[in-house]
Amino acid sequence: MKAKVITNFAATFEIDIGLNPDLIMEKGGRYYLVNAQLKPLVRADFYYAGVYLGKAKEGKFFPSFNLLSMLAKKNANRIVVDKKSAWLFICGRDILPKSILRVYGSGKKHTNVLVLNEFGECLGFGRIVGNLSDKSKIDELAVRNVSDVGDFLRRER
Amino acid sequence: MSGREFFQDRYKQLGWQLKEVTLRQAIRLNNANSKGKNLIDRLSALGVQLEKIPFLESGYWVVDSKVSAGATAEYLLGLYSVQEAAAQIPVSLFSDLGGKKVLDASAAPGGKTTQLADLMDNTGAIVALDVDKRRIVALSNHLERCHVANTAVYMLDARRAPTLGMKFDRILVDAPCSGNFAADKNWFKNRTIKDVERNAGVQREMLTKAVECLTDNGEIVYSTCSLEPEEDELNMDWAIRALDLEIQPVDCIGQDGLTKVFGKLLDPTVARCRRFWPDQTQGFFAAKLKRRQSA
Structure with missing residues (x-):
């Protein structure tokens, strides 16, 4: 049950993330993935543990960048x-078709897509709002930014 | 008893002439994340010029930079951390961290915690403590950014660590301290000897509780960024007698710990501690301790 919110989110990238529910811990709507060595050291009053996966708030799930990186390794969209x-994406901007070098997965409109740099590192994710491969539409958005790693800097403000 | 002259005179009595230093920014590569990624070349392409710090495994000084080293994509992806050179030393004093159970007794904002996790290659387990909620949030962000997977964080005073009911193979007591003038331009204005004495007392309490959580053959690394011997050598001399600890020899730069402090002779093994008067780095002090082994 604890893993459902995570697997549901992963499914929006058309992927089955396959997490062991016994190793998922939840506290105050925040989800963590712990390993077998760490689990015995995690008491009920922990603040943070293992790999932070994201938080659920008012029926919405906000993934961590660790979870997004995990999805990227599992060949999500x-x-x-x-x-x-x-x-520009790290600075919160959206993606135009002309800047997309490669597309992996369905690329269907209104689905989520991970955004990777040229080194294959996951910078965040967005929502597909246009045609990913039609480079003739210069001013039309392809992917709307939902979350990016620049958030680490914005959190500190 | 405070002010520049007061402390300057104390340093002179300890054999050091106060001098102004300009600290260089330093970074530490997170090897688990940056392996095979040509990070130095990538940063160079961004205009970040680095120089290897000769006494650190993964440390580099930022010689010049066209961008903020704390705001590149590579930083946000956890490929490196910004961490002062001396602050990278304490964690490097532990032996054989892989697979161990480690306590980071005063962890926030997490520079040394992420360094521990990196040296452990995310094996074993770290329990990281801090008391300040705001600092714990910063620690948690740091862990997430660096993709640390082996750490549990508790909002707990290190002096209450035994209430966790856990034993640790390695304990880092990077104790809250009075700091030093090289890292704080208002230091002489703000600090008094009373602060130093109060901090030294808290540090002794932290060490006492750390020993209660230590396995028989475990190691403690004690460090401060204070230049005041009350928080450094005098605390180590006290720990040898009161806590039955031994100071271990370490292979590390820095000067020997002082064994004569304001006329008082200390245990000669206090020389095994490492003292860093501000120069290439900020002021710092580090020592590695183990339980005294019976003959």
Whole structure:
């Protein structure tokens, strides 16, 4: 049951993440994946443990960047963008078709897609709102930014 | 008893002439995340010029940078951390961290915790403690950014660590301390000898409780960024007698710990501690301790 919120989110990238529910811990709507060595050291009053997966709030799930990286390694729907667009995405901007170098997965409109840089590192995710491969539509958005690693800096403000 | 002259005179009595230093920014590669990623070349392409720190395994000084080293994509992806050079030393003093159970007694904001996890290659387990909620949030963000997988965090005063009911193979007591002038330009204005004495007392309590959580053959690394011997050598001299600990020899730069402090002779093994007067790094002090082995 604890894993359901995670597997449901993973499914929006058309992937089965296959987590062991016995190793998922939940506290205050925040989900963590612990390993067998760490689990015995995690008491009920822990603040953070293992790999942070994300938080559920008011029926919505907000994934961590660890979870997004895990999905990227499992070949979830993803796009690779050019250097300039990768930086703009981290700054909170959306993705235009012309900056997409490669598309993996269905690329269906209104589904989630991971955004990777040219090194294959996951920068966050977005929602597909346009045609990913039609580079003629210069000003039309392809992917709307939902969450990016620049959030680590924004959290500190 | 405070002010620049007061402390300057104390340092002189300890054999060091106060001098102004300009600290260089340093980074530490997170090897588990950056392996095979040509990170140095990538940073160079961004205009971040690095120079290897000769006394650190994974440390580099930022010689020049066109961008903020704490705001690159590589930083946000956890490929490296910004961490002062001396602050990278304590964790490196532990032997054989892989698969161990480790306590980081005063962990936030997490530079040393992520360093521990990296040296452990995310094996074993770390329990990280801190008392300040705001600092714990920063620690948690740091763990997430660096993709640390083997750490549990508790909001708990290190002096209550035995209430966890756990024993640890390695314990880092990077104790809250008075700091030093090289890292704080208002240090002489803000610090008094009373602060130093109060901190030294808290540090002794932390050490006492750390020993209660230590396995028989376990190691403690004690460190501060204070130059005041009350928080450094005098605490180590006390720990040898009061806690039955032995100071271990370490292969590390820095000067020998002082064995004569304001006329008082200390245990000669206190020389095995490492003292860093501000120069290449900020002021720092580190020592590795084990339980005294009976003959």
